[in-house]
Amino acid sequence: MLVFVLRRILQTIPVIFGVTILVFLMIHLIPGDPAQIIAGEAASDAQVQQMRDRLGLNDHLLVQYGRFLGDIMQFDLGNSIRSGNPVSAEIGSRFWVTFELAFFSTLLSIFIGIIAGVISATKRHTFLDTSIMVIALFGLSMPNFWLGLMLIQYFALPPLQWFPVSGWGSIEHMVLPVITLGTAGAAIIARMTRSSMLEVINQDYIRTARAKGVKEQIVTYKHALRNALIPVVTVVGLQFGTLLGGTVLTETVFSINGLGRLVIDSINARDFPIVQGTVLVIALLFVLVNFLVDISYRFLNKRIELD
């Protein structure tokens, strides 16, 4: 186990470096003169030069990268061009909103996904199973921004007005965005749970348990589900990471002041340090989540061979 963890850490390090290189290069990949583009078309030569100095674009690329990496180590992600505030502060003030949104959406998708998947698997080839799978397929196929708009239309606007149209904070605020973001995940987890359950149910030890006269419910929930959920763990972890990146659309629809909105606003304002900083934070977090998922998967399923 320890060897596996160490190996996995060794594998993760180059990926982390790759992520920092890619995020660092973002500004240099802008077609044309990045300083000119960030300063705006109307900027004078002096202003463009000033921007170039500010972004440190005059130095050698390697020097720039070294500085970038050194700054990251000290949690310094530069300053916003628009507000002048440190990027880390801008991200910090919004991080927990996005985290909460992604966290509760993941919880919702686990809850609904696993229940639906188990029902579908135990009632295989019945009307119920088919209906659940059709609904899951719809859930997968719906653009979440549209689902969000429709939820606002029917539950936040008159006549019902059950929930607020936008914002974040109270439980009422959370309901619609969490459903919006969690639906696709619930669909994925339901499909995964179903196929995983079906695979397990056909295995010998389940047949043995049944033959022993163990009650069907105990077979389903104690023997089968426990093992069937192991592969589901992977999906759940990935789902959480994906949702962190996927909150962009949901936050836009519900005007929630999280990281996603921050990225979009900054892209529109050409505030590149913020775009870079946010993308970097989310990507590194996702790498961490993946790492933890792999470790727990390994822990849960000792039979898996080292890759």
Next chain:
Amino acid sequence: MAETSVKTQQAETKPPSPQLENMKKVYKKLKKNKTAMVGGILILFFIIVSIIGPVLTPFDPDAQDYTNRLASPNADNWFGTDHHGRDIFTRIIHGTSITLYIGFSSVLLGSVAGTVIGIVSGYYGKKIDAILMRSMDVLLAFPGILLALAIVSILGGSLQNVIIAVAVFSIPVFARIVRGSTLAVKKLEYVDAVRALGASDFRIIFRHILPNIMSPIIVQATLRMATAILAASGLSFLGLGAQPPTPEWGAILSQGRNYMWDDPHYALFPGLAIVVVVLAFNLFGDGLRDALDPKTKG
């Protein structure tokens, strides 16, 4: 994935004309799979609509009529009209080809690049494999549409850049699958035999490996169409993709959003169009997977 491919592919390589025989088999299986057929027919329907639909629509997608702004759905304007009095039904029909074009070209680009990377990685192994696969891991580290978003933020928002962004976003997915399948096929005895007979790497890859790993690529490409269309419409919704007045569905939706209070039809229909087309590719992709790769599930 790797193990499953071996079995199906051993069957595929039996002469005479194994590819054709196999196509027939797959078609037979697909025909029995009702959901796949529904998906296939829907895809066909959308393709036909994208080609002949624009000729049949009674309105001009850009014709503004301010006496008829934001009309609710009625006998003339089936899906109502937008804030410029344009017929939404007509605009959605005209947008069909844009959606299919974005989906198809980005998946084509992504799958070709991903396949090349995956084959090279799996076939040559060692250092090349390590470097390529770690690079793919780096791309995969940007979750959801974040990678596409970052690319569009660099290149600027346009239809073409969305295609590039969504293509790049698909590359690692294809690369991983193709690498796995390549490894499985490479181990087969007949590849060794062909190599012993003096075939070049190039010949082995194109004549012997590629044809044998097409099934998972095709399945993934179909499912990826769905993801690509969702991602692209999302970018357009955010104002980073197709720009108005292009009748791209995500773009129409983002405009409709401003009129939700009084005119719910405006945002409803373009979204429904996206749902149905994405559903079609998901249905067909699921069916294809069952027919081509029976053991893989998802």
